[in-house]
Amino acid sequence: MKILIIDDDASKRALLINALEQFGVTASNIDQATSALSARKIFSAKTFDLVILDLVLPATDRSGNQSAEIGFGLLQELSDEGVAKRIVGATAHAEALAEYESGFRDMTEQLLLVSPTTSEWKESLRALVMQANSLAER
Numbered sequence: 001m002k003i004l005i006i007d008d009d010a011s012k013r014a015l016l017i018n019a020l021e022q023f024g025v026t027a028s029n030i031d032q033a034t035s036a037l038s039a040r041k042i043f044s045a046k047t048f049d050l051v052i053l054d055l056v057l058p059a060t061d062r063s064g065n066q067s068a069e070i071g072f073g074l075l076q077e078l079s080d081e082g083v084a085k086r087i088v089g090a091t092a093h094a095e096a097l098a099e100y101e102s103g104f105r106d107m108t109e110q111l112l113l114v115s116p117t118t119s120e121w122k123e124s125l126r127a128l129v130m131q132a133n134s135l136a137e138r
Helices: 010-022 036-043 068-081 094-107 120-136
Strands: 003-006 030-033 048-054 084-091 110-113
Touching: 003 010, 003 036, 010 030, 010 120, 030 036, 036 068, 048 068, 048 120, 068 084, 068 094, 084 094, 084 120, 094 110, 110 120
Parallel strands: 003 030, 003 048, 048 084, 084 110
Antiparallel strands: none
16 A cells, blocks of 8 residues: 655654554655645655545745645645555644635545644544555555
8 A cells, every 4th residue: 555645744754654654554655745846746646545634734845835725735736646546634734724724625535633742643643554555455
């Protein structure tokens, strides 16, 4: 199973990778992007069984300006281009979630509020990985 994590927050990417490895996904099957631009470069060359997309992203790796508008635009591209069989939204930004939640929920399998202090998102992610894995094996 191939997974792409698109998130500019290194600590959140580490949380997600750690959880994925606990669920049996090998590190070699996980690609990472830290901006909308780096994600586009990766998904122009590959397809994925699961994409985990941060809601709030910078446009480029050098841009400090990040916004939910950029993440939502990338989500629309991912959906239109069929890059992934499944897309999951992931954020730690509750305020951005409130503004873009309905759009993200309409185009993703699920929306996870990822935090090192909670574990609910891990159980949801585990179920999504199991479902994506069973689809990938078909």
